[in-house]
Each structure stands twice: as C-alpha cells, then as structure tokens.
Amino acid sequence: MITIRTAAPEELPQLRDLWRKCFGDPGAYVDIFFQKFCSIDQVLVVDDDGEVDSMAAMLPGAIQLPDGTEVPVGYVYALATNPYMQGKGHARQLLRYADDFLQKRGDKAMVLVPASPSLHRFFEAVGMDECFATRKVEILTSALSGDTGGGVMTPVSPREYNEIREGYLKNTFHMTYTDQMISFQQIGSHLAYGDLYKIEIDGVVGCAAIEYVQKRRLLTKELLIPTDKMGKAVETIAKEMEASRYHIRTPAFWDGLPGSYTQAFGMIKWYDLGLHSKYFAQQDAYLGLGFD
Numbered sequence: 001m002i003t004i005r006t007a008a009p010e011e012l013p014q015l016r017d018l019w020r021k022c023f024g025d026p027g028a029y030v031d032i033f034f035q036k037f038c039s040i041d042q043v044l045v046v047d048d049d050g051e052v053d054s055m056a057a058m059l060p061g062a063i064q065l066p067d068g069t070e071v072p073v074g075y076v077y078a079l080a081t082n083p084y085m086q087g088k089g090h091a092r093q094l095l096r097y098a099d100d101f102l103q104k105r106g107d108k109a110m111v112l113v114p115a116s117p118s119l120h121r122f123f124e125a126v127g128m129d130e131c132f133a134t135r136k137v138e139i140l141t142s143a144l145s146g147d148t149g150g151g152v153m154t155p156v157s158p159r160e161y162n163e164i165r166e167g168y169l170k171n172t173f174h175m176t177y178t179d180q181m182i183s184f185q186q187i188g189s190h191l192a193y194g195d196l197y198k199i200e201i202d203g204v205v206g207c208a209a210i211e212y213v214q215k216r217r218l219l220t221k222e223l224l225i226p227t228d229k230m231g232k233a234v235e236t237i238a239k240e241m242e243a244s245r246y247h248i249r250t251p252a253f254w255d256g257l258p259g260s261y262t263q264a265f266g267m268i269k270w271y272d273l274g275l276h277s278k279y280f281a282q283q284d285a286y287l288g289l290g291f292d
Contacts, residue, residue, distance in 0.1 A: 002090075004097040007043040007055065014052040015043065022080035023115075029191055033057075033078075037184045044098055046081075046090045054081040054090040058101060061111060062176045063285075064169070070176065071275065073268075074102035076112040077291060095126050099269070108272040111175065113265060113290045123267050129280060132175070132266030132287035133252035137259050138245055144238050151201045151236030153208075158182035161196040164207040165288075168224040172253065173279070174286040175266075185209055185221075185289050194218075199236055201229040208233070209289060210241065218243035222288045227255045252284040266290060 007015060012034060019030045034040070038057050046054035061075035076098060081090050095110075102110055112128070114120050120130070156164075159179045166176065177185075186196050186209075194211035206225025213219045218241055225233050230250065234257070238246060252262040266287040270276035 001049060002093070003047040004094055005045065005047060006101075007040050007045045007052070009040050011045065011052055012040065015045075015055055018052060018055055018080050018082060019078055021082065023078070026191055029188060032187055033184070037180065038077075044094055044101060046094050048085070048090075053085040054079075054094050056080070056094055056098065058098060058105075059181075060105075060107075061181075063109070063111070064172075064174055064176050065279075066171055066173055068171060071108045071272075072106055073109045073111050074098070074105065074107040075175075076110060079112065079115075091122075092126055099271070103271050108270065108275060110269040110271070111287070112267055113287065113292050114267065115292075117264070120264060120267065128267040128269045130264050130283050131268040131279075131285050132264075133262050133284045134265040134287070135250045135252045135254065135256040135260050135262050137248050137257045137261070139234060139248065139257075139259075141238065141244050141246075144235055146235065146239070147232070148235045148239055149201055149232035151199060151232050151239075153236050153240050154198045154200075155195045156198045156207070158186055158196065160198065161186075161207050161209070164198065164205060165222075165224055168206070169251075169286060172251075172286060173282060174251075175288060177289065181291075182289075185291060188291065194241070197237075199225060199233050201225065201232045201236070204229050206233060208237065210237065212241075212243070213247070216244040217247065218245070219247045219249075221249055221290070221292075223248055223250050230257050249288075251286045251288075253286065 045052045056079040057077045059075040062070045189211040192211035199206045208223045209221045
C-alpha cells in the first residue's frame with residue numbers, strides 16, 4: 001500500500017541511501033544537509049509497504065519581487081525516486097501532496113530546478129511553469145588573454161557573500177537565500193575544491209560561487225559583477241583556479257559575455273492567483289545557485 005507523508009526520524013538511513021543512489025553526491029554532503037539545513041519534518045516520502053521509494057525536501061524559501069516585496073515559497077529539493085520504481089507515478093503523487101503541504105505552511109508558490117533539461121516537460125505536465133532562466137557561456141583556456149586588470153579574488157563568509165549578492169539583485173525578480181542556505185552552497189563548493197569569493201576589479205566588488213565539476217572543468221554557478229567587468233573577472237578566476245574550460249552563469253536579464261546564451265533553469269507553480277496573473281509570463285527571473 002502506498003502512503004505519502006512526512007518522513008520519520010528512523011528513516012534517515014533510507015533517505016541517505018536513496019539520495020546517494022539517485023544523485024551520486026558524496027556522503028558527507030548528504031549528511032551535512034540533514035544535520036544542519038533540513039529537518040526531517042520538511043521531507044516528504046512515498047512509502048510503499050514500509051519502503052521509502054521517493055522523497056523530496058520542502059525547503060522554506062522566498063522570492064523578492066521587483067517592488068521589493070518578499071513572497072514565501074517552498075523550494076523543492078532532492079526530488080528522487082528509486083530507479084527500479086520509476087515510471088509508476090510516485091513523483092507525480094508526491095508533488096500533488098506537496099501542493100497541499102506547502103499551501104498549509106503558508107507558501108505562495110512551489111519552486112524547483114529540474115535535474116536535466118528533458119525533465120522540464122514532465123514538470124509542465126504537473127502544473128509547473130517556466131520562470132527562472134540563466135545566462136551561460138563556456139570559455140576555453142586558449143581563449144583567455146591573461147589580463148586580469150589587476151583583479152583580486154578573495155574567499156568570503158556566507159554573510160558577506162549574501163550582502164554583495166543582494167546588492168546586485170535588489171529590485172529584480174529573484175530567489176533570496178538566508179545566510180544559512182548560502183553556507184550550504186559554501187560547503188558544497190568546498191567539497192568540490194571551490195568556495196564563495198569576492199572579486200574586486202578597478203574598485204568594483206562582485207561575487208562568485210565556484211566549484212570544480214570535473215577535474216579540468218570549473219563552474220562559476222553565479223557571477224555577479226557589472227557586465228563591463230565580467231571579462232576581467234573571468235580572467236581573475238582563471239589566474240587563481242586552473243582549468244581547461246570555464247563555465248560561467250550570470251543573470252538572464254543582464255547582458256552577458258560574448259557568446260553567452262540564455263537557458264531555462266527553474267520552474268514555479270503559483271498558489272496565489274493574484275501573483276499568478278501578474279507574473280505568469282515571467283521567464284527570466286533569477287534563481288542563481290539552485291544547489292544543483
């Protein structure tokens with residue numbers, strides 16, 4: 001018999017195993033998530049006769065609208081189904097249950113990042129709309145000049161990073177994060193030999209969340225600095241962190257580096273009809289980190 005409910009403390013080992021089986025993340029990353037960033041009563045599970053076959057964390061989050069209003073949302077993270085149980089509709093059932101769970105909690109919308117581009121259609125079928133996009137560019141080491149313009153890159157605390165971040169994103173439609181959640185990104189970056197950084201170019205201060213995704217590939221999950229400083233910022237990153245390819249993500253609503261393009265990133269389901277009618281056409285909002 002299938003039951004959908006909040007997880008029980010004694011099921012934590014099953015949740016850890018399911019996460020690692022589906023995503024392949026280091027055990028330390030999964031353990032830290034449950035120990036410090038997500039209480040067990042924020043996790044929903046599909047229970048099939050005592051076996052946890054699907055799970056998803058319902059993280060409390062907030063969207064800041066262009067007028068500065070903050071709207072509480074549920075950020076669905078680590079949505080996972082055991083590979084041998086996929087195709088049975090468990091994820092759809094869990095997300096339907098999540099709608100009720102989040103609305104009772106007071107959230108005005110559900111937000112998530114599909115694990116792959118192919119999953120956007122699946123989430124559209126369960127009522128999600130495209131909302132968040134990112135601007136991407138891939139730069140080969142051979143395309144770099146080595147001219148940093150005197151740029152300096154320094155590790156910073158989650159609080160300082162967040163202050164810089166919000167300074168750039170004020171009065172835009174974007175996902176905000178608590179300092180605690182920024183620290184979760186920092187831990188993920190540390191495990192991938194990166195960090196949170198402050199980048200200074202000609203007296204202008206920006207920020208970047210960076211990690212290695214492969215031995216010779218470096219991902220800047222978020223680069224926030226004026227467009228005319230982006231090139232020097234990338235040169236500064238390359239000087240400090242060696243790689244063969246640099247993947248850079250910036251807000252879709254900004255002009256980006258030459259060769260950049262926008263791509264759908266995160267999706268939303270509005271529960272507030274007024275907000276839905278006002279923002280249903282929004283497709284270039286900024287989610288940024290995504291913890292993907």
